[in-house]
Amino acid sequence: MGGVGQRWVYNNPMPPFEELDHTADWSFRASAPSREALFLEAADALYELGGVRTVPDPGASRTLHLEADDPESLLVSWLNELLYLAEHDRLALRELRIESLTDISLRVSGRPAEILAVGKHIKAATYSGLHITESAGAWLATVVLDV
Amino acid sequence: MASKTDFHKIDDYLWELPASHRGEMHTAVRIIADDALLEDALGDLSVEQAMNVASLPGLAGRVVVMPDVHQGYGMPIGGVMAARIGEGMISPGAVGYDINCGVRLLSSSIVFEEAEDRLADLATALYRNCPSGVGEKGSVPLTVDELDRVCREGARWALRKGYADRNDVDRTEEEGCLEGADTQQVSARAKERGRGQLGTLGAGNHFLEVDVVERIFDAPAAAAMGLREGCLALQIHCGSRGFGHQICTDYVQSFQSAVKRYGIRLPDRELVCAPIDSAEGRAYLGAMKAAANFAFANRQVLAFHARRSFKEVFGGTGIRWQLSQVYDLAHNMAKIETHTIDGRREKVCVHRKGATRAFGPGHEGIPLEFRPLGQPVLVPGSMGTASWVLLGTAGSMELSYGSCCHGAGRVMSRAQAKREVRGDRLRGDLERSGVHIRAGSLPGLAEEAPQAYKDVDRVIAAVCGAGIARKVARLRPVAVVKG
Numbered sequence: 001m002g003g004v005g006q007r008w009v010y011n012n013p014m015p016p017f018e019e020l021d022h023t024a025d026w027s028f029r030a031s032a033p034s035r036e037a038l039f040l041e042a043a044d045a046l047y048e049l050g051g052v053r054t055v056p057d058p059g060a061s062r063t064l065h066l067e068a069d070d071p072e073s074l075l076v077s078w079l080n081e082l083l084y085l086a087e088h089d090r091l092a093l094r095e096l097r098i099e100s101l102t103d104i105s106l107r108v109s110g111r112p113a114e115i116l117a118v119g120k121h122i123k124a125a126t127y128s129g130l131h132i133t134e135s136a137g138a139w140l141a142t143v144v145l146d147v
Numbered sequence: 148m149a150s151k152t153d154f155h156k157i158d159d160y161l162w163e164l165p166a167s168h169r170g171e172m173h174t175a176v177r178i179i180a181d182d183a184l185l186e187d188a189l190g191d192l193s194v195e196q197a198m199n200v201a202s203l204p205g206l207a208g209r210v211v212v213m214p215d216v217h218q219g220y221g222m223p224i225g226g227v228m229a230a231r232i233g234e235g236m237i238s239p240g241a242v243g244y245d246i247n248c249g250v251r252l253l254s255s256s257i258v259f260e261e262a263e264d265r266l267a268d269l270a271t272a273l274y275r276n277c278p279s280g281v282g283e284k285g286s287v288p289l290t291v292d293e294l295d296r297v298c299r300e301g302a303r304w305a306l307r308k309g310y311a312d313r314n315d316v317d318r319t320e321e322e323g324c325l326e327g328a329d330t331q332q333v334s335a336r337a338k339e340r341g342r343g344q345l346g347t348l349g350a351g352n353h354f355l356e357v358d359v360v361e362r363i364f365d366a367p368a369a370a371a372m373g374l375r376e377g378c379l380a381l382q383i384h385c386g387s388r389g390f391g392h393q394i395c396t397d398y399v400q401s402f403q404s405a406v407k408r409y410g411i412r413l414p415d416r417e418l419v420c421a422p423i424d425s426a427e428g429r430a431y432l433g434a435m436k437a438a439a440n441f442a443f444a445n446r447q448v449l450a451f452h453a454r455r456s457f458k459e460v461f462g463g464t465g466i467r468w469q470l471s472q473v474y475d476l477a478h479n480m481a482k483i484e485t486h487t488i489d490g491r492r493e494k495v496c497v498h499r500k501g502a503t504r505a506f507g508p509g510h511e512g513i514p515l516e517f518r519p520l521g522q523p524v525l526v527p528g529s530m531g532t533a534s535w536v537l538l539g540t541a542g543s544m545e546l547s548y549g550s551c552c553h554g555a556g557r558v559m560s561r562a563q564a565k566r567e568v569r570g571d572r573l574r575g576d577l578e579r580s581g582v583h584i585r586a587g588s589l590p591g592l593a594e595e596a597p598q599a600y601k602d603v604d605r606v607i608a609a610v611c612g613a614g615i616a617r618k619v620a621r622l623r624p625v626a627v628v629k630g
Contacts (some may be wrong), residue, residue, distance in 0.1 A: 021560035022562070023217040024218060121350035
């Protein structure tokens with residue numbers, strides 16, 4: 001069963017995401033060795049901070065295709081797509097695999113698992129202070145979540 | 148960054164950071180606060196975010212910040228800005244994801260001592276009858292056509308369907324309906340999310356709270372509102388649920404290209420905006436009004452379920468259980484209003500993010516019975532601490548575009564609250580102090596711990612000291628229901 005304290009979607013060789021202090025909302029900093037891994041790490045942070053728990057066996061693979069104007073918008077769209085699936089369809093995507101990722105498009109597949117419980121309601125991923133940066137092989141993003 | 152020495156102290160409760168403080172600022176930032184509350188505001192990025200707002204083009208006057216201010220995303224929570232209709236902007240990010248998040252207060256003649264033994268049952272009934280939690284389905288599933296009607300009519304839809312009485316609607320900001328809602332500007336996905344969520348509380352900091360009217364400061368005003376010392380009252384705090392969240396998400400995303408088209412430079416992309424009088428601006432305003440009306444209807448349906456809960460518990464006991472509306476108002480909204488700014492009457496788009504409308508006496512936007520007094524202002528505290536009922540004043544019209552604070556305001560991060568507070572222990576402490584708690588999430592409860600918030604009495608002293616509100620009544624919680 002996926003849940004708090006477990007690595008959800010990706011075995012990141014870098015330190016996992018870090019929850020940052022934020023007065024009203026939640027914020028996390030994700031780091032990863034590639035942009036693809038950064039998107040997976042951000043999904044991991046979203047599910048873990050949200051305390052998402054699912055049934056043990058995910059269903060058949062499902063593919064998402066997202067487009068946006070720039071890399072930051074794409075990351076926001078990706079996280080908001082996961083929030084929509086969680087709230088509306090009560091599904092979390094497990095075993096995520098990025099098929100393609102550019103500055104403006106993302107194609108990703110995962111196995112949808114029914115959500116049994118959510119610890120915390122996240123309304124949306126925001127653009128506040130969001131920048132995706134790359135330095136010395138490390139990709140970083142700091143995201144503020146409206147809760 | 149700014150420090151306390153950068154502010155000009157106008158009086159004991161009013162501070163100004165001049166526009167010259169940072170090059171991009173077009174106008175000054177005024178903070179309503181005492182010394183300690185100003186220092187709290189400087190403890191996170193609240194002031195930085197207010198300076199970002201002051202950098203938006205087309206503002207009609209100063210950015211005003213309430214004493215419950217704290218860091219949000221884009222605009223600080225507790226921020227108010229007024230944008231000129233001609234050259235000013237409307238910003239979905241500044242309004243926020245929970246469009247028309249707001250508070251409703253209902254009064255009763257139930258004497259606390261007579262009801263005390265039944266409060267645990269009342270908390271349980273409210274928790275059972277008012278669906279709460281993430282993605283919880285409401286009791287009023289809607290077709291897309293019916294959802295459109297909710298969006299156009301707001302609380303009036305609820306009145307037509309038997310979920311409200313006339314007094315409820317009359318005593319709601321804008322009578323529970325913003326004219327000009329345009330559901331054609333709402334995405335199919337938002338409608339899909341909204342169809343199943345009418346009459347739900349949600350999670351996070353939303354709550355139902357049973358209070359005792361502990362002290363009355365203005366007897367005629369309290370009497371007009373139906374508030375009686377020693378009697379129970381009920382607060383409902385929630386908004387437009389996933390429907391509003393999706394509308395904001397859609398427009399924050401689509402406006403990213405609009406800022407490029409209009410050549411707007413933003414200090415924070417969450418402050419994304421478009422000219423009010425543009426195709427983009429009009430589309431967002433129409434969609435925002437749809438979400439606002441959904442929220443008015445949502446709080447009304449929750450009030451219907453709350454009344455059912457009171458009847459279940461007190462019906463047949465000889466206690467008169469009926470609840471009467473005091474007022475319902477929004478604290479996340481953008482509205483077209485007319486204000487006197489620097490001596491000139493001007494139509495502006497007032498954005499209130501974590502700030503309530505607080506019109507002064509005589510304003511035509513206030514229900515007739517309250518008009519000589521001023522608009523009722525509802526300021527919920529944190530769990531376990533007081534809430535306040537205030538009135539808007541002539542001072543609020545002069546200083547804050549007819550606005551006031553919306554709560555106590557956080558002072559501790561959610562992460563820190565989770566580290567320092569255990570939900571089960573907090574629930575035990577609150578129960579021992581006489582507050583019945585029904586909560587879906589203990590970690591969520593911990594994040595909302597009273598120690599994570601400012602002293603609400605101090606915040607009230609600041610708004611009253613600044614002259615933007617005056618006291619009517621102080622409420623003490625006895626039961627809290629959270630998602």
